[in-house]
Amino acid sequence: MYFYAARQPILNREKKLIGYELLFRDSLDNVFPNINEDEATSRLIEGSQLSLGLEDMTGDKPAFINFTLETLVKGYAKTLGTKEVVVEILETVQPGKRLLAAVKELKEMGYTIALDDYKHAPVWRHFYPFVDIIKIDWLDTSIDQIKEIIAQTKDFPSIQFLAEKVETPEQFEQAMELGFHYFQGFFFAKPEVVQSRALAPNEMTLAELLYETSSPEMDLKKVTEVFERDVNLSYKLLRYSNSAAFKRRAEISTIKQALVVLGIEELKRFLSVLFTAQVASDKPPELMRLCLTRAKFAELLSEQAGQYQESSKAFLTGMLSLIDGILDQSMESVLDKLPLSEEIKLAILNREGRLAEYLGLVEAYEIAQWQKAKEIQDKLSLNADEIPTAYHDALQWANLQMDAMSK
Structure with a gap:
C-alpha cells in the first residue's frame, strides 16, 4: 500500500509555524468524493503509524487530522499521542450524544479538539466547553457570519479561531483584525508589494552561481571565478567543505x-x-522550507521521468517559484533581473514546457488537488507509486537543510 498525503502549514499571528494539516487520499486514481471518509481517516492513521512516521511529515509540530464520527467512536485518535495530533471533527459530522461523549473523553485525556469548516448551529454550544479551536473557511464564510460565530462563543474565551484558505496578505490582515489566532493557506508566500526590495549584490552573486550550477555541464572555471570575487562566499564555501x-x-x-x-x-x-x-531572512521560516521542498520534489520528479540532464533546472525552477513572495515584487520583475535560462523563466512565468509540468505537479500535491496531480502524472508518464515517496523524500531533505541553517 502506498501512502498518499500532503500537508498544509498552519501559522500563528507572528507567522510562526504551529502545526500542519495532513490531507490524505488513497491514490492519485481515487479522489474525493469517491473515497469513504472513514476509510480516508483510518488509512491516514495507519500510514502515519506504519508507513511513514508523523515526525517525517510534521517534525515536532502537531498534525491536524480529520476524524469522522465512526473513527472517533472507534478510538482511532487515541493511537496518537496528545501532543502529536489535533483532532479535527469533519464538517460533515452531525452533532449528537455519541459525538459529544467521544469529544468529552478525548478532551479529558488531554487531546486538542478542533471543529473543521465550522457553520454555526445552536446545538454546537454543548460542545464549546471541550473545543479548543474553531476553523472557519475564509472563502466560504461572510464577515457577518464570522462576527456572529465569534459573538456566540464569547462566553468561552479559551476557544481560538483558525482561518482556512487565507491566500493573500490582505486576507491575513483582515482576519487578524477580527481576532483570529491561527491561519492556514499560502498567504505567507504571496508578495507584500508595499515592502518590495531588490536583490542585494551578494544575493545576485548567489543567483549567478545557481544559474551556473543548473547546467548539466558546469563551467568549473567560471564558478571558481564567481566565488573568488566574493570573500564572504569563499569563506562559507571553505568552511562548509x-x-x-x-x-x-x-x-x-x-x-x-x-x-x-x-x-x-x-x-x-x-x-x-x-x-x-x-x-528570505526576514520571512517566515516556513516559506524557506516550502522553497526547498519544491526544489527537491521537482528534481526527483524529473529523475523519475528519466530526464536526468534537466533535473538541475527542475530543482532551480522549484526553488525560485516563490521568489516573488520572498522579494515582495512581481514575478516578472524579479525574473527579469536574474540570470536564468529562458526555459526556467518560461516555466515559472508562462507555465510552458516540461519544467512547468513538474512545478504544476508539485503545486497540486501541496494543496491536495489529486485529480490535477493525476492528469500531470499521466502526461509525464510517471509511475504513480513513486510520487509519494519523492514527496516524502523532499520533505525530509528540506527539513535537514532547515536544521543546518538554524545551527
Missing part, C-alpha cells in the same frame, strides 16, 4: 579544490540553503 560532516582526509585550501571535492550535487545543495537563507 571542511566541516566534519564530510570527513575529509586532508584540509581543503583553495576554492577550486573545494568545488571539485564537493561535486555538483553537494554544491547545489550548499547554494540552495545559502540563497534561501539570505534572501
